[in-house]
Amino acid sequence: MILELIKINTAALFAGVFKRYRNKRKIKPIAAVGIGLLAVYVAGALFITVGAMFHTLCAPFFDGGIGWAYFALAGLFVFSLCFVGTVFMVQAQIFTARDNELLLSMPIKPRAILAGRLFSLLIVEYIFASMVILPVFVVLIVTGYISHLPVLGIVFYFAASLLLPLASLAVGCLFGWLVSLITSRMRNKNVVTFILSVIFVGVYFYFSSSIMGNMNTLIENGEEIAEAVRRSVYPVYEMGIAIEGGGILSFLIFACCVIIPFALVYWLLSASFMKLATGGRTARRIAYREKALRASGAYMALVKRELRFFLTTPLYILNAALGALASIVLAGVLIVSPGLLLEPLEQLGELMPSVDLRLSAAVVLTALAALNNVSAPSISLEGKSLWIAKSLPVPTRDILLAKAYMHIVVCGIPTLFAGVVCTVAFDMTSGLQIALTLFLPLSLTFFFAFLGVALNLSFPRFDWINPIQPVKQGLSSMLTIFGGMALVAALAFVYVFFLSAFVPIDGFLCLCALVFIVASVLLRKYVTVNGSRKFDAL
Secondary structure: OHHHHHHHHHHHHHHHHHOEOOEOOOOOHHHHHHHHHHHHHHHHHHHHHHHHHHHHHHHHHHHOOOHHHHHHHHHHHHHHHHHHHHHHHHHHHHHOOOOHHHHHOOOOOHHHHHHHHHHHHHHHHHHHHHHHHHHHHHHHHHHOHHHHOOHHHHHHHHHHHHHHHHHHHHHHHHHHHHHHHHHOOOOOHHHHHHHHHHHHHHHHHHHHHHHHHOHHHHHHOHHHHHHHHHHHOHHHHHHHHHHHHOOHHHHHHHHHHHHHHHHHHHHHHHHOHHHHHHOOOOOOOOOOOOOOOOOOOHHHHHHHHHHHHHHOOHHHHHHHEHHHHHHHHHHHHHHHOOHHHHHHHHHHHHHOOOOOHHHHHHHHHHHHHOOEOOOOOOOHHHHHHHHHHHHOOOOHHHHHHHHHHHHHHHHHHHHHHHHHHHHHHOOOOOHHHHHHHHHHHHHHHHHHHHHHHHHHHHOOOOOOOOOHHHHHOOHHHHHHHHHHHHHHHHHHHHHHHHHOOOOOHHHHHHHHHHHHHHHHHHHHHHHHHHHHHHHHHO
16 A cells, blocks of 8 residues: 555656646657756756765865765765755645545555655655765766775665665654644744745755855865764764775664654654644634725736735745745845945956946846746646636636736846845946846846746646645746756857857847847737637636
């Protein structure tokens, strides 16, 4: 039974990528090629990034006699990547899954349901872990330091790679359980969940950026940092010792430090899974107060409906509006501590006096706008309630445009706010610079608003178990977010290598804004005409 549940849950996690809603036909070859290229792009980018970092650390650590620290640091990266990659999936898959009550009504033991969910999430964690484990091992082979390891150490390396995700999954389950416990009877539990999630993600990115930014310090003070790892993160220290020297006792200590906490978490959750899966839905009673009824038009009501769902779904915000959140953070840093960003730019400007770095604000905000994919899963999120949207006495085009305009409101306002702050912080006086800083990111925001709706009409998914699946794993979402990153990278590549000698940077950015606006107009027409027919046929 547990194996069947694992199979079903794993298929559900990846169903949005490999099949379409109520369509037995396989995806078209061109779509399969696109998915394959997208997977290669993402895996390759992570592989190269991790490999470059550990290639820098490999020689100093091994030559300094602390090779175990190389593997300990790799273990910390595996743990953190797995935790951040699946912590929100844990919350949605175990505690708020839409089919919990259905499964509990069947003759299936609660601990079997929980095991099926946990091990399907563990498969996802192994995918994340491979993005660190493989490049770290390849670096050892390329640099020749693989010869420093005994055969048993290599075996322990891959055995530890299988055990580490158990630790991150255990911590993720505890985090999800604590959030559910804290917010179970709160009136605004979505807000609290969102704040806690932002704090955890912020701490992770601060930790990662600190390591990347202090690489030289890490190399120069390797012994001191290794000693700090030994004292504060003892399990990965024993893991590193086991791999470097082939120590069986050290590996057994590491394995116990990972397996025992996971077993305890599983026992704790299985003992209360029935209550966790079905409880937490009551809240403090609210006294009714008579208020005047304010009516709005049908179109405005549709936009408010989309905004209300977005703002009350923390996982939607964190996974689909990352660029908007980053724009707010950027504006906050420029207001509170502008020197933190302006001083490095001034130093860079001294090295490149011919480049006007004020335009970097427009480039950065445009790149952040490409990280937003709010509209991409908006149709899929209708789920089994799609019939309600289709039965509304309003034109179909208004339903689709409301989803696009929701993206514009949610992402455009933070982008515009950050643009205004940048114009003041950078002391811009040129009208062209101000216009590019304000309107270039907005033009891309409009483009992705309509592009997300158009892609979601072509690749919808309504058979999700929890909302995080279409938001994070739907094909339309993946194409939008990674396509946006590829678009920005391609534009930068074309300008640097082909146009920089002939076209000034401000002229190129104006051309980009014009292209985004024209593309937005064409996509809007497509959504209102062809898209309406596709939506009616769903």
